[in-house]
Amino acid sequence: MEQLSLNLHPFRFGIECNIPAVRTNLEKIYGSRLSEDMSSIQDYSIRLDGVGGMRRFIRPQVRFFCDQKEPFKPLNLGQAYAFLEWGMNWTIAAHEVQNVIIHSAVLAKGDKAILFPAPPGSGKSTITAYLAFNGWRLLSDEMALINPNTLEVTPFVRPICLKNQSIDLARNWFPEAHFSTIAKDTHKGDVIHLSPPECSWEQSTVPAKIVGVVFPKYMPNNDLTIYQLSKLEAFAELANNAFNYGVAGKTGFETLTKVIDQSSCFEIHHSQLSDVKEFLEQDIIQHA
Amino acid sequence: MLKVSPKLLVQLYQQPELALQYSDLQWQSIILVLRHQQLLPRYAKRIMSIGIFEQISTYARHHFTNGLILAERQRQQIVFEAMKLSPDIRKRSEYAVYLKGAAYVLADHPVGDGRICSDIDILVDKCALQSIEQDLCFEGWFTEEINDYDDKYYREWAHEIPPLQHHLRGTVIDVHHNIVPLVSGKAPDVSILITEIRETQAGHQVLSPAAMTLHSAVHLFFNEDYKNGFRDLLDLHILMSVENSEQYWKALLSLAAESGFELELLLACRHAKRIWNTTVPNDVEKKLNLKFLDFHRVNDFIFERVLLPQHPLCSPNYSALAEFLAWARGHHKKMPMRILFYHFSVKGFRLFAEKLIGKHIFTKQNNMIR
Numbered sequence: 001m002e003q004l005s006l007n008l009h010p011f012r013f014g015i016e017c018n019i020p021a022v023r024t025n026l027e028k029i030y031g032s033r034l035s036e037d038m039s040s041i042q043d044y045s046i047r048l049d050g051v052g053g054m055r056r057f058i059r060p061q062v063r064f065f066c067d068q069k070e071p072f073k074p075l076n077l078g079q080a081y082a083f084l085e086w087g088m089n090w091t092i093a094a095h096e097v098q099n100v101i102i103h104s105a106v107l108a109k110g111d112k113a114i115l116f117p118a119p120p121g122s123g124k125s126t127i128t129a130y131l132a133f134n135g136w137r138l139l140s141d142e143m144a145l146i147n148p149n150t151l152e153v154t155p156f157v158r159p160i161c162l163k164n165q166s167i168d169l170a171r172n173w174f175p176e177a178h179f180s181t182i183a184k185d186t187h188k189g190d191v192i193h194l195s196p197p198e199c200s201w202e203q204s205t206v207p208a209k210i211v212g213v214v215f216p217k218y219m220p221n222n223d224l225t226i227y228q229l230s231k232l233e234a235f236a237e238l239a240n241n242a243f244n245y246g247v248a249g250k251t252g253f254e255t256l257t258k259v260i261d262q263s264s265c266f267e268i269h270h271s272q273l274s275d276v277k278e279f280l281e282q283d284i285i286q287h288a
Numbered sequence: 289m290l291k292v293s294p295k296l297l298v299q300l301y302q303q304p305e306l307a308l309q310y311s312d313l314q315w316q317s318i319i320l321v322l323r324h325q326q327l328l329p330r331y332a333k334r335i336m337s338i339g340i341f342e343q344i345s346t347y348a349r350h351h352f353t354n355g356l357i358l359a360e361r362q363r364q365q366i367v368f369e370a371m372k373l374s375p376d377i378r379k380r381s382e383y384a385v386y387l388k389g390a391a392y393v394l395a396d397h398p399v400g401d402g403r404i405c406s407d408i409d410i411l412v413d414k415c416a417l418q419s420i421e422q423d424l425c426f427e428g429w430f431t432e433e434i435n436d437y438d439d440k441y442y443r444e445w446a447h448e449i450p451p452l453q454h455h456l457r458g459t460v461i462d463v464h465h466n467i468v469p470l471v472s473g474k475a476p477d478v479s480i481l482i483t484e485i486r487e488t489q490a491g492h493q494v495l496s497p498a499a500m501t502l503h504s505a506v507h508l509f510f511n512e513d514y515k516n517g518f519r520d521l522l523d524l525h526i527l528m529s530v531e532n533s534e535q536y537w538k539a540l541l542s543l544a545a546e547s548g549f550e551l552e553l554l555l556a557c558r559h560a561k562r563i564w565n566t567t568v569p570n571d572v573e574k575k576l577n578l579k580f581l582d583f584h585r586v587n588d589f590i591f592e593r594v595l596l597p598q599h600p601l602c603s604p605n606y607s608a609l610a611e612f613l614a615w616a617r618g619h620h621k622k623m624p625m626r627i628l629f630y631h632f633s634v635k636g637f638r639l640f641a642e643k644l645i646g647k648h649i650f651t652k653q654n655n656m657i658r
Binding site: 043068098247249 | 289312313315316320323324347350351353354357358360361364599600
């Protein structure tokens with residue numbers, strides 16, 4: 001087993017792993033944030049374990065552990081790296097209950113952030129990738145860590161998880177970017193992880209204030225359509241996408257209502273990403 | 289990563305002021321083991337009780353705070369579920385007595401302070417069991433998927449029905465009609481417990497402190513699984529230390545004699561004293577010891593190990609052997625030989641297949657992964 005340390009603001013992971021391909025991917029995606037120096041203090045110990053025995057030869061599998069706990073069934077060995085990324089998401093969502101955590105992408109212009117909470121298939125990650133490589137900074141593709149006291153989002157910069165058709169799209173758009181290998185036939189289809197540009201990593205300790213909440217929906221061949229949401233609609237949608245709204249209880253409720261109060265909330269139906277970017281910058285960021 | 293001695297964990301609980309001394313390197317391992325043992329919030333409360341929580345390392349405070357939030361949420365959940373469950377069940381059964389963790393919390397007993405419980409245990413009248421299960425089903429409580437063999441095990445031999453989970457809230461309840469499996473031949477006359485029912489301020493039923501303690505001891509020592517042994521023995525230590533009156537010990541002794549669990553009480557006293565330095569009146573232990581002369585050697589070997597945290601950073605020498613012996617001992621206690629052979633032939637086949645083809649061949653459908 002190889003011991004690796006992954007230093008990601010605001011959490012450090014100790015990773016044990018016996019699969020060389022996973023290490024290669026980690027290096028590609030996280031660069032200098034990955035090290036073999038185990039002297040720094042880890043917040044969470046996780047382990048990826050290629051299953052031994054006869055399984056090594058017949059449909060080899062990989063298991064994920066957070067310390068001694070195994071929250072998921074094993075996956076195929078070819079999906080090991082994606083499994084590690086999802087396992088890290090689970091670890092934070094399950095333990096970090098002092099933040100209110102929303103299943104959402106977060107991108108910011110300077111210190112003004114917009115949340116994109118949306119179910120899979122809404123084109124959320126494609127928007128995320130597009131904005132992150134066009135002058136915005138990524139705080140997270142998967143989870144918004146909202147501090148209940150300051151109502152700011154703490155960045156938790158990680159790769160962007162792209163699915164199916166978006167994989168080729170992103171590879172064409174950003175040929176210079178760092179991509180992981182493809183995990184085939186997962187429960188989300190084929191997925192790839194894309195490391196955000198250096199400027200997102202550089203500002204990975206700078207929190208941002210939430211000024212907008214946007215629920216995107218991809219509608220091919222449609223002009224950009226914008227619906228303003230009432231506070232109530234936006235709150236209900238946001239609560240639906242919260243990982244730990246129940247655990248956070250009263251704090252969670254108060255945090256979400258305040259976030260909604262201070263944000264402009266929209267649902268958008270889009271097909272052209274440049275239109276989306278223009279709308280976000282001119283109608284939300286400029287007025288915030 | 290640094291090893292943690294069980295002694296350090298015991299000391300930290302006994303003298304919480306030690307929390308000011310540890311380096312983050314030590315905390316890293318301590319936090320890992322405490323989280324695994326579901327003890328983060330209990331230790332956090334202990335450190336808070338002497339007013340030094342704000343002064344300990346930021347790293348430790350961060351992880352303790354997460355534990356405290358989870359425990360508080362769970363406390364609210366238990367109070368909320370009980371508000372609905374108590375009246376619903378008592379329409380069918382004379383009594384709905386909360387046991388273990390849920391009882392500690394509902395009784396507002398110090399042992400419930402920061403106690404994490406994975407489910408809510410309730411004792412009901414066996415005659416009302418079927419109608420209660422049906423009622424609960426209409427309220428959204430369903431059996432988690434289990435295989436036919438396990439279902440048969442529950443229905444015919446156990447002291448409880450398969451766990452019920454609420455389809456929206458995810459809470460799990462264990463409905464019991466006795467405190468040990470019927471097939472063990474040791475299941476006591478439930479009326480002994482019924483006379484020990486006390487009502488909390490909110491009107492929920494729990495057991496008297498003595499009966500609570502005895503049940504906690506039975507649950508720990510009439511068992512094959514010691515995953516939470518360290519935590520459970522600490523429960524006993526807290527109960528015994530808080531209650532510690534002449535009347536309490538007298539009630540405890542007579543309840544143990546009446547229900548036939550004197551051995552379990554002796555083991556609880558003996559090991560709480562050895563590990564947690566619990567004060568047990570001399571005459572209590574003497575009285576119990578007289579009945580079980582010369583049985584300690586093997587039991588001591590087992591319990592000196594399995595009652596310490598079963599975490600790789602912490603476990604003592606020969607703990608795998610001790611765990612195996614505890615597992616065999618627990619099964620032997622719960623089932624007569626004839627049934628034990630049958631049980632193992634079914635379970636054994638599964639174990640063998642898992643070893644051969646991989647751990648999860650019998651696991652059904654995947655959990656949610658994002």
